[in-house]
Amino acid sequence: MSATRGATPTIVLVGHGMVGQRFLEALAARGLTATHRVVVLCEEPRPAYDRVALTSYFSGKTPEELSMTDMEFINDHGIELYVGDPAETVDRDAKKVTAKSGQVFEYDTLVLATGSYPFVPPVPGKDAEGCFVYRTIEDLLAIEEYARTKATTGAVVGGGLLGLEAAGALKGLGLTSHIVEFAPRLMPVQVDEGGGAALLRTIEEMGLTVHTGVGTQEIVVGEDGAVIGMKLSDGSELATDLVVFSAGVRPRDQLARDCGLTVGERGGITVDEQCRTVSDPHVFAIGECALASDGRVYGLVAPGYEQAETAAATIAEDETEQLTFTGADLSTKLKLLGVDVASFGDAHGTTEDCLDVVYSDSRAGLYKKLVIGRDGTLLGGILVGDAEAYGTLKAFTGSVPPVSPESLVLPAGAGESVQLGPTALPDDAIICSCNNVRKGTIRAAVTDHQCTTVPEVKKCTKAGTTCGSCVKVLGQLVTAELEASGVEVDKGLCGCFSQTREELYEIVLALRINTYQDLLDRYGRAEARGGDGCEICKPAVASIIASLAPTIGASGYVLDGEQAALQDSNDHFLANLQKNGSYSVVPRIPGGEITPEGLIVIGEIARDFGLYTKITGGQRIDMFGARVEQLPLIWARLVDAGFESGHAYGKALRTVKSCVGQTWCRYGVQDSVRMAIDLELRYRGLRSPHKLKSAVSGCARECAEAQSKDFGVIATSNGWNLYVGGNGGATPRHADLLAQDLSDAELVRLIDRFLMFYIRTADRLERTSTWLERIPGGLDHVRDVVVEDSLGICEELESLMADHVANYADEWATTINNPDKLARFVSFVNAPDTPDPVVGFVPERDQIKPDLPLLSIGMRPSEDLLEGSAQR
Numbered sequence: 001m002s003a004t005r006g007a008t009p010t011i012v013l014v015g016h017g018m019v020g021q022r023f024l025e026a027l028a029a030r031g032l033t034a035t036h037r038v039v040v041l042c043e044e045p046r047p048a049y050d051r052v053a054l055t056s057y058f059s060g061k062t063p064e065e066l067s068m069t070d071m072e073f074i075n076d077h078g079i080e081l082y083v084g085d086p087a088e089t090v091d092r093d094a095k096k097v098t099a100k101s102g103q104v105f106e107y108d109t110l111v112l113a114t115g116s117y118p119f120v121p122p123v124p125g126k127d128a129e130g131c132f133v134y135r136t137i138e139d140l141l142a143i144e145e146y147a148r149t150k151a152t153t154g155a156v157v158g159g160g161l162l163g164l165e166a167a168g169a170l171k172g173l174g175l176t177s178h179i180v181e182f183a184p185r186l187m188p189v190q191v192d193e194g195g196g197a198a199l200l201r202t203i204e205e206m207g208l209t210v211h212t213g214v215g216t217q218e219i220v221v222g223e224d225g226a227v228i229g230m231k232l233s234d235g236s237e238l239a240t241d242l243v244v245f246s247a248g249v250r251p252r253d254q255l256a257r258d259c260g261l262t263v264g265e266r267g268g269i270t271v272d273e274q275c276r277t278v279s280d281p282h283v284f285a286i287g288e289c290a291l292a293s294d295g296r297v298y299g300l301v302a303p304g305y306e307q308a309e310t311a312a313a314t315i316a317e318d319e320t321e322q323l324t325f326t327g328a329d330l331s332t333k334l335k336l337l338g339v340d341v342a343s344f345g346d347a348h349g350t351t352e353d354c355l356d357v358v359y360s361d362s363r364a365g366l367y368k369k370l371v372i373g374r375d376g377t378l379l380g381g382i383l384v385g386d387a388e389a390y391g392t393l394k395a396f397t398g399s400v401p402p403v404s405p406e407s408l409v410l411p412a413g414a415g416e417s418v419q420l421g422p423t424a425l426p427d428d429a430i431i432c433s434c435n436n437v438r439k440g441t442i443r444a445a446v447t448d449h450q451c452t453t454v455p456e457v458k459k460c461t462k463a464g465t466t467c468g469s470c471v472k473v474l475g476q477l478v479t480a481e482l483e484a485s486g487v488e489v490d491k492g493l494c495g496c497f498s499q500t501r502e503e504l505y506e507i508v509l510a511l512r513i514n515t516y517q518d519l520l521d522r523y524g525r526a527e528a529r530g531g532d533g534c535e536i537c538k539p540a541v542a543s544i545i546a547s548l549a550p551t552i553g554a555s556g557y558v559l560d561g562e563q564a565a566l567q568d569s570n571d572h573f574l575a576n577l578q579k580n581g582s583y584s585v586v587p588r589i590p591g592g593e594i595t596p597e598g599l600i601v602i603g604e605i606a607r608d609f610g611l612y613t614k615i616t617g618g619q620r621i622d623m624f625g626a627r628v629e630q631l632p633l634i635w636a637r638l639v640d641a642g643f644e645s646g647h648a649y650g651k652a653l654r655t656v657k658s659c660v661g662q663t664w665c666r667y668g669v670q671d672s673v674r675m676a677i678d679l680e681l682r683y684r685g686l687r688s689p690h691k692l693k694s695a696v697s698g699c700a701r702e703c704a705e706a707q708s709k710d711f712g713v714i715a716t717s718n719g720w721n722l723y724v725g726g727n728g729g730a731t732p733r734h735a736d737l738l739a740q741d742l743s744d745a746e747l748v749r750l751i752d753r754f755l756m757f758y759i760r761t762a763d764r765l766e767r768t769s770t771w772l773e774r775i776p777g778g779l780d781h782v783r784d785v786v787v788e789d790s791l792g793i794c795e796e797l798e799s800l801m802a803d804h805v806a807n808y809a810d811e812w813a814t815t816i817n818n819p820d821k822l823a824r825f826v827s828f829v830n831a832p833d834t835p836d837p838v839v840g841f842v843p844e845r846d847q848i849k850p851d852l853p854l855l856s857i858g859m860r861p862s863e864d865l866l867e868g869s870a871q872r
Contacts, residue, residue: 008037012089015113019287019304024313033077043086055165057170060707060734063137072814090259116249116288119421125219130227131243134166136679151242158246159186163652166244169338177208182215190343198367202339214733251289254815256654264291273324274314275307284311302434303328333390340387345380345397346371359409368409376400395429422473423480432468446481494536496528502766505544514554540764541568542566546687546760550803570649581839585623586648589640590678591617591658601641618655632822636649636810644810653692656680661698670715672698673680685808689762707735720747725772733769736779756797802852
């Protein structure tokens, strides 16, 4: 089969990785997809995905979430994408590419983005069963399967970036993990001896064994052909049943060699400053397969993106945009096994007469080095353990910072430490090195393009859309620019309070303020004091007071006194209001476990009151169609049968879902049902800024979908892994791994801390997923606070949770025993025995559904009955 050139010029792209996808976007941005036929030959069985974040697969991200390919973009631009069909030969004379499938594509322009391949040392046994490389999603899937079924110990050959990530992945899979690095230190390219020592200490404290200064001489293979060990160059042997080779990469240039293109002595397709091959003006090479005009092959994504833009601009032949690629910044900021590692500029101090300024704290695993020129110019640096200042320091590279170098490496609070903000940077400072976005471009997005939020700036400039390390700086720049433009950035909760919700929480806790009116009169805006407040702050403050009730001496019962008037509509009747004015009844079923007797009670109540019943995704049974006056009658029977409120109506814990765990399931490794029940009973009734959902899975198969919850728990053979910040709603987000291999007590303690820290610092109506992405420092900061107790508040957080647990009382049990509270459950104040006639139903599938035509008519009782009445 042959696809021939026609009147429309054809661009064939060989390879569809991150750089290839960026090239397609660059073509589209210049209008070339409208004037050219674009064909993409992709070797892998899936289109472009985020290889930088590859290891996040082991933290819960799915291959689909790693994808960088918007198929709508592909289709809208008419791009022909052939997945799993790599190019096999190139005929440059005929300008034809033959794919593995046999299809032949003629081209006017050929772009090679074939990337690189993992280097595997030529040692005996390297091809044995149990040997893997760490490069693609398919590699990770194979490692995961082998680790779970055939391995207990794993060894990684290579102590660079991917090697450390691979070792962390093996440890996360439950394997005893080793790292073998030929160089005398870990990450020899990025860090020096001091940085390597700090990194080594931290990684060994995590339980990984590191072997530096030794090479792999042989992979020892058993009689069954599988790996059983390694022989090292120092004569020692290492018992292992899984080996991952991560000893660097080499340019994939074989296709270019076969068609006669010039390649470098050590590999790489030789290109000029426009990324055009020196052998053929119709062929370009970009990314890790290209040997740039400065004689280097770049293995980072940022230079690859620059090459993609350069090639697209050259193909477009736009005289107003003459881009060239002559080299790139190799600065990197990484998170390896939870450890910050960054290097920038002349990190190893190769410049003549340069000086080093070093701060080292081996106990804390901190190492910071700045390389300074004789004239005070910042030339480069290395940061291990704390890379918070990376963005600012990198941007100052090549200039003289406005403060002394010593003050820049000292930690906050030590000596004359100085924290320079991004506003001190010049406009030409690069903020996002991945996409080459300068500070001036970000400022212009705010001032010229009216962007007012970080997401808007990211969309406008592409800054922060690749590795994400600059997002915090983006936020600071956006706020600063808005304020500099005279736009008042009011961070207050509402028109009644100038404080944020977090600040109001601290005021209530510190001063033991237990009423809304007292808080408003003392700390509200001047014009709001003495008033009634608004619909924003009343439920927000009510939630704060409810979550702190036992500690501050307030009533935890939301219908008590002033609290009753502050609640959202659902809380007024302790039930969810439905579209026709009826309510739903949702009893708590901890962990989804229920007895036959409990099922019978629910069935009888649903039958007797004519309710619609449905099993929910949270493993509960919802009953719909209750009239407001029926709620106390229904709940009296439920409470008598031992049920409690499921808090489906409140901003509180909803459910802790579970699978059946090791009790019944042959794959289960822990008792997930017991844990789910324990957690649900512990956190029931906990009021928070938004609803809370949880789940416990009994094994890594994840049947309870714990990684889509606000806090999720997954069993391991060594205990429990805790994930936080998930969301399965309108904006899905996989939860992040907070801690792993926890005992029961450790798990509960960390959840206590996490929930109370979230309640303490989240904004109004902010889910944990949004909060985790917004809070400065993100997951790393939350981990520092709740795991490492960096703020020294964990004891207080645990105490607050203990107060909640000790003082919990079921709201419906309290209500049905209080005649005064029962009086509110009527449709009409002056006609308490009259049901709302608009609430009607019609049959459907042997149950009921709302009678919406009746609702639209607005049918009401006779005028004489309703005269002077007020509907609640």
